[in-house]
Each structure stands twice: as C-alpha cells, then as structure tokens.
C-alpha cells in the first residue's frame with residue numbers, strides 16, 4: 001500500500017465499534033495538512049463514532065489509522081492527543097468547577113495558540129475569564145470547549161456538531177472562528193455537522209456517511225450544488241437551493 005506523503009491523517013478500510021457492535025464498516029478517508037473535511041449524514045449513522053475512532057476510543061475490528069504516515073491503530077487516546085489530534089466532543093465536556101481561564105490553561109502546551117491568541121479570537125471568553133465553567137451559556141461553553149482544544153496546539157481538530165442547539169448569533173461567531181482557524185493554515189479540521197450548508201461552505205472536501213459506511217465523497221462546493229445526493233443521504237435541504 002502506498003501512503004500519500006501529504007496525508008496528515010488517513011483511515012484505511014476501518015471497521016470499528018463498541019464491544020460486539022460494529023458501527024463503522026470499511027471507512028477510508030484522508031485529510032492533508034491544513035485541510036478541511038465535512039462529515040455529513042443523518043443521526044445515528046456513525047459520525048461521532050468516526051471521531052471516537054480517530055481518537056482511539058472504540059474497538060478497531062479491521063483496517064488501520066495512519067498519522068503522518070505512521071500506523072497509530074494501537075495507540076491509546078492520550079498518545080493521539082499528545083501527538084496533535086484535538087477533539088471537541090459533541091457533549092462539550094468542560095470542567096464545571098474550574099474558571100474559564102483554568103479550563104484553558106489546564107491542558108495547554110506551547111505553541112501559537114496562547115491565552116492571548118485565544119482571547120483575541122473569542123473576546124467573550126476574555127470577559128468571562130474568571131467565571132466558572134458551570135456559569136456559562138451553552139454558546140460560551142462551546143467556545144470554551146473549542147478554545148481548550150486549541151490550547152493543546154493540535155495539527156488536527158475534530159469538531160463534533162459544534163453549532164448544535166446554539167443561538168444564531170453564537171453560531172455566526174463560531175463560524176467566524178472556524179474560518180479564521182482554517183485561513184491561518186495552522187491546523188486541519190474535520191467538521192461533523194447537521195447544518196449541511198454551513199459545513200460545506202467552511203470546508204474543502206466532504207464525505208457522507210450512511211449506516212457506518214462512506215456513501216459519497218466530493219469537493220464541498222460540488223456537494224453544495226448536488227441537492228439530489230444531499231436529500232438522499234442527509235435529508236436536509238440546503239438554503240442555497242433554487
């Protein structure tokens with residue numbers, strides 16, 4: 001098998017799940033350094049399981065995961081995190097009894113994402129720096145969860161439905177932040193989203209999951225126009241449809 005020199009992360013025919021339950025079936029994907037990939041699909045198709053598998057939290061039944069060309073299939077989650085894979089869980093697990101600033105500094109590693117850089121990107125977090133995690137709104141918690149992942153200075157950031165259940169004004173702020181991250185070319189992003197049009201506008205490439213398998217793969221701009229595929233596998237009409 002040839003390994004693409006430019007692939008930051010590659011999944012080769014990965015089958016994985018929880019205990020005896022197989023959820024992902026032969027998933028292959030790759031993402032280049034500074035690349036961006038939208039992962040779309042209906043509820044329950046395995047999007048979060050894919051993120052968990054990249055982090056090493058599921059049981060691999062087949063296939064391999066490569067990071068910068070090295071097989072990391074057997075590496076535990078903490079090893080992957082230390083190696084530069086950042087993950088923001090769908091549940092936004094922030095520390096409720098630590099302040100915003102403590103949440104940010106607890107996992108920090110040296111790099112371009114400093115506290116100051118984070119506060120420039122998320123001015124609300126600077127205003128809230130002394131508030132406890134459990135005193136934040138849902139939107140502020142999501143900003144904090146993303147910011148905390150950035151403080152580890154990852155080369156790849158996995159975002160699992162970051163806009164879910166948030167007010168439009170907060171979603172706009174988060175979209176701006178994700179665009180800035182991608183424009184800065186400091187990291188690659190995998191974005192799991194139900195907001196199909198937002199996800200496709202932010203990313204370069206996209207894949208669609210259906211029952212744990214990749215059903216469709218396309219440049220995001222192309223998929224944005226492909227309403228037949230979107231309606232079939234994602235079930236959401238994009239705002240741009242006419």
Ligand SMILES: Nc1ncnc2c1ncn2[C@@H]1O[C@H](COP(=O)(O)OP(=O)(O)O)[C@@H](O)[C@H]1O
Nearest residue numbers: 018021023041042043044045046047048049050
């Ligand atoms: N911890 C778990 N143990 C067993 N099955 C799970 C677990 N988490 C999710 N699943 C199952 O895996 C499938 C995919 O779930 P998930 O990856 O969360 O989908 P999505 O994120 O696309 O909504 C579902 O059938 C779900 O019930």
Ligand SMILES: [Mg+2]
Nearest residue numbers: 047048049090
């Ligand atoms: Mg999910």
